[in-house]
Amino acid sequence: MDLYESNKIEFKVKFTDQLVKELVAFLNTNGGQIFIGINDRGEVIGANEIDRTLRSISDVISSQIDPSPLELINCEIKTMEGLPVIVINVKRGITPIYCIKKYRFSSLGCPIIVGSTCKEMSQEQINNRYKIRFFNDDLLVNSPTNLRELSFLTLKNYYSNMEYKLNDNTFETNLKLINDKGQYNMTAELLSDNSRFSFIFVKFEGENKASLSQRSNYGNKSILFAYEQMMNRIASENIYISDTTIRPRQDKYLFDYDSVNEAVVNAIVHNDWSISEPQISFFSNRLEILSHGSLPNNLSIDEFFAGISKPRNLALMKIFSDLDIVDHTGHGIPTIVEHYEKEVFNIQSTYILVSIPFDKKVLNKTNVGVNVGVNVVEKMILAELLNNPTLTADKLSLIIKKSKRTIERYLKALQEKGYIERSGSDKTGVWKIIK
Numbered sequence: 001m002d003l004y005e006s007n008k009i010e011f012k013v014k015f016t017d018q019l020v021k022e023l024v025a026f027l028n029t030n031g032g033q034i035f036i037g038i039n040d041r042g043e044v045i046g047a048n049e050i051d052r053t054l055r056s057i058s059d060v061i062s063s064q065i066d067p068s069p070l071e072l073i074n075c076e077i078k079t080m081e082g083l084p085v086i087v088i089n090v091k092r093g094i095t096p097i098y099c100i101k102k103y104r105f106s107s108l109g110c111p112i113i114v115g116s117t118c119k120e121m122s123q124e125q126i127n128n129r130y131k132i133r134f135f136n137d138d139l140l141v142n143s144p145t146n147l148r149e150l151s152f153l154t155l156k157n158y159y160s161n162m163e164y165k166l167n168d169n170t171f172e173t174n175l176k177l178i179n180d181k182g183q184y185n186m187t188a189e190l191l192s193d194n195s196r197f198s199f200i201f202v203k204f205e206g207e208n209k210a211s212l213s214q215r216s217n218y219g220n221k222s223i224l225f226a227y228e229q230m231m232n233r234i235a236s237e238n239i240y241i242s243d244t245t246i247r248p249r250q251d252k253y254l255f256d257y258d259s260v261n262e263a264v265v266n267a268i269v270h271n272d273w274s275i276s277e278p279q280i281s282f283f284s285n286r287l288e289i290l291s292h293g294s295l296p297n298n299l300s301i302d303e304f305f306a307g308i309s310k311p312r313n314l315a316l317m318k319i320f321s322d323l324d325i326v327d328h329t330g331h332g333i334p335t336i337v338e339h340y341e342k343e344v345f346n347i348q349s350t351y352i353l354v355s356i357p358f359d360k361k362v363l364n365k366t367n368v369g370v371n372v373g374v375n376v377v378e379k380m381i382l383a384e385l386l387n388n389p390t391l392t393a394d395k396l397s398l399i400i401k402k403s404k405r406t407i408e409r410y411l412k413a414l415q416e417k418g419y420i421e422r423s424g425s426d427k428t429g430v431w432k433i434i435k
Helices: 017-028 050-063 123-133 153-161 186-191 223-237 257-270 301-305 314-322 332-340 360-365 376-387 393-400 404-416
Strands: 009-012 032-036 073-080 083-090 111-114 117-120 200-204 212-217 240-243 250-253 279-282 286-292 345-347 351-357 420-423 430-433
Touching (some): 017 032, 050 083, 186 314, 200 223, 223 257, 240 360, 257 286, 257 314, 257 351, 376 404, 376 430
Parallel strands (some): 009 032
Antiparallel strands (some): 111 117, 240 250, 279 286, 345 351
């Protein structure tokens, strides 16, 4: 026999579930072949239980690898030295990254062929491939907008803050803001400075919609800025109580901010914008995040709760991923479930509603809508501004060691809570401490 093990050929005496690692590694590299019925010395010993082995291979391919590689892997039976050998032919993957479902997109779950052996990808390699994975066509990309002139100053600023520079001549094509006919698409309008889309925040006085208290429309601007404004508003509503009987003091919040943030981001990137915009509703006992359209791309309920992401708006997801607004590990839904259980999700055929209940202890000791304090980071910001009211968000981020975007969110929250106000321009003005 003239075959030898290499970076494209593996010999195995028999097939086991552990071979999923080699299958994924070949998909993530340049493809290859696994010969079942040949030992490490290259001696043909023949494959046993052919039918059972073929079923096992099929089960592993369909149930243990994500995304599905069924069209990329096939089996054939060859006679070598008079004995049957099963050959698993694996093509190079058509998406940038595949993983073992058990380990998801972690180093353990994402092997690659280096030399003639399987190696784990670094987290940086995984993150880079995972971002590219979302850069595919979708409805927003293919649907043209009737707006002919669009500007993208906000989008460029966000990329600049992440130390990316968009090429004026190519970024519209690279970010898929133009469809195949050369027209601006709905993704472009969503991200443009003059978008007609809105992001709605509605506050009700009770537990139902009988009495409307406030309505805010974060629209007519880039969805990136609208998202940031929405999260500032939500942060300003997140009142808390403090337990000073223990050390260190513990603060208990009305709701888990990280879970709400994950739900809001999901509502944006998974929303069917052809139906309507997402909406955030604030009641006296809960916060609701509504997105239109049900689970996308044949995603099952079990896959949804396992954190498997198949976003409806792939190009939009890619941009949110570039800007580190969305995480790359698929932990968003599990984060919400960990805090609030699966029951907070109401998944219907035309919408998904996430209902985040408020902490009852906080409700019993405060009046919803009245901000009773500031959190740790906000206290640090106030202390710095008391010493130097000319500090900018850039300088505060260096002092407090938080991102500029995070500092800007807290500054906005402190303004809405009535603790500070800005006097003068963004560059030459000063902060005034009100209380």
